[in-house]
Amino acid sequence: MLVDADLHIHSRYSKAVSKLMTIPMLAENARFKGLGIVGTGDILNPGWEEELLKYTKKIDEGTYERKGTVFLLTTEVEDERRVHHVLIFPCIEAVREMREVLKRYSPDINREGRPHVNLPAAEIADIASDLDILIGPAHAFTPWTALYKEYNSLREAYGDAKIHFLELGLSADSYMADRIKAHHGLTYLSNSDAHSPHPHRLGREFNRFKIQEALFEEVKRAILKRGGRRIVLNAGLDPRLGKYHLTACSRCYTKYPLQDAVAFKWRCPKCGGTIKKGVYDRIMELADTEERPKDRPPYLHLAPLAEIIAMVLNRGVETKGVKRIWERLLREFGSEIRVLVDVPVKAIGETAGEDIAKAVWAFRNEKLVVIPGGGGRYGEIRLPEEIRKVSLQELDSLEVEVSEEEYRPKQTSLMKFLRGRGDGA
Ligand SMILES: [Zn+2]
Ligand SMILES: [Zn+2]
Structure with missing residues (x-):
């Protein structure tokens, strides 16, 4: 089982x-x-x-x-x-x-x-x-x-x-x-x-x-x-x-490339707070191989469904309106994973409205803009304007360019690495 x-x-x-x-x-x-x-x-x-x-x-x-x-x-x-x-x-x-x-x-x-x-x-x-x-x-x-x-x-x-x-x-x-x-x-x-x-x-x-x-x-x-x-x-x-993905100030959350943090001696020049080394930078410091073990299970990247709903409604993730739609989807389709990954977007649209269906589509197709976390603050997802404007039917023919610079200033190697992973996860 x-x-x-x-x-x-x-x-x-x-x-x-x-x-x-x-x-x-x-x-x-x-x-x-x-x-x-x-x-x-x-x-x-x-x-x-x-x-x-x-x-x-x-x-x-x-x-x-x-x-x-x-x-x-x-x-x-x-x-x-x-x-x-x-x-x-x-x-x-x-x-x-x-x-x-x-x-x-x-x-x-x-x-x-x-x-x-x-x-x-x-x-x-x-x-x-x-x-x-x-x-x-x-x-x-x-x-x-x-x-x-x-x-x-x-x-x-x-x-x-x-x-x-x-x-x-x-x-x-x-x-x-x-x-x-x-x-x-x-x-x-x-x-x-x-x-x-x-x-x-x-x-x-x-x-x-x-x-x-x-x-x-x-x-x-x-x-x-x-x-x-x-x-x-x-x-x-x-x-x-994640809260600690990039190197950032733990007080004002300004993000810094590693070499800048080192140059500033881990003291934020904007607010005087302590800069914390991000998990990404820490791993890159220690990295000693590009190989992967053969028996490593695939890793499925998720965004919490409640956060996707909150993003569309533009409301707090713990508010009643968000919870109501989350529960409706779960009752209809059984589990959060099914809603995020398997259920046709059309069916999601019929249950929770077209805007939420479009957001799930964007999640599945990696079209959500991700603003990375750091310094103790979680990252955020945003729905690109182009997607808000079109109808559900028009989505598949839509070209959305999510530029890497928008969310990964100066570092792109991890994204390339993730894209090249080739295990279908
Ligand atoms: Zn702990
Ligand atoms: Zn600061």
């Missing part, structure tokens, strides 16, 4: 997370989004563990379920150098043992969702291995709290300790991460890191697993690429929409 899974989210116990992040709410929204499996996130927090046990039924040691949504035991921890790691547990006993061990090194493990642990990455990975917990770097390339802001290689961070996957993060995709040869043997995870259950957050990135059943052991085998189980698709935001 094919199951879509989002394995990294946060509960209401983490800082800056919506109060709506409860187990029942997650189960309901996952179903709407088409996710079969969701990571609990934050499971080292005792309150969140209690809530999981209260609202779900245990399927096996590492698998819980509520109303058709399967939950796996996952968390994120922050190490002594403020690097984040994702953990996936085989059973609740392993969660409790890990909590016992880390307690000595963590002042906030009982109240925070994502605990800070005063241990190096390698030691956390060793403890994880002893307890059969899967571990890998979270959002590996982001500039505040990720592996590559601190180290130049996986080995520098983890030494000889074993890791099982690498999480790409919203600002990168497989094509970018594969520019580093040391990643080629590793499974990539594309997870949302959602802080709210809204449809443009939960499941905005997911992994499609080919497994026998929606169970922890099956997911584990897929991550380790054993017994024919595997991830057949990584789906996620167009990396340009």
